[in-house]
Amino acid sequence: GEQVEQRPPHLSVREGDSAVITCTYTDPNSYYFFWYKQEPGASLQLLMKVFSSTEINEGQGFTVLLNKKDKRLSLNLTAAHPGDSAAYFCAVSSTGNTRKLIFGLGTTLQVQP
């Protein structure tokens, strides 16, 4: 079945720096991709949902890139600030009627002032 590998598991940057988190997946038929943010002690909040038809998606302060050829999904936080400190999870939607989400193991991002 689908496997999702997320790197790095931990990332520490200074305020104003960029931070890049990458996920690779195995199922070439995967169609929906997600980034979730989990602040300490909180639940998972949807950051962005990406369709396979769009390679570049921009949010507020971040960009999501999808490379279908390499089966790679990345989250690039531009000019990180302390409020971005959280755990980030990618998730890939498997094919079929159930459309289960397969999650990466997560990246803990710390942004130091």
Added chain:
Amino acid sequence: EAAVTQSPRNKVTVTGGNVTLSCRQTNSHNYMYWYRQDTGHGLRLIHYSYGAGNLQIGDVPDGYKATRTTQEDFFLLLELASPSQTSLYFCASRLGSQNTLYFGAGTRLSVL
């Protein structure tokens, strides 16, 4: 904003104890899910359901039962709790035509 409510938020039980975790969503979503979150393992799917009375086995079902009594309510049952089930449990829901999962706030379970 989709609403998924979990109860209790925290639970402590002893080995061999009987625990029920509750989840209610008022989004008219048909799919509901139970995940556990553990350091080093990320989120792992325990059970899910696509409607009242339906139950599907997830990736780590051993030691867990689940029941979907209504469209809104999905319960996770640990009938003989073990310390290995100490974890943070999340419920989630989604609409069948959509892929976005909406998560509850989580239940932290400790089995002593």
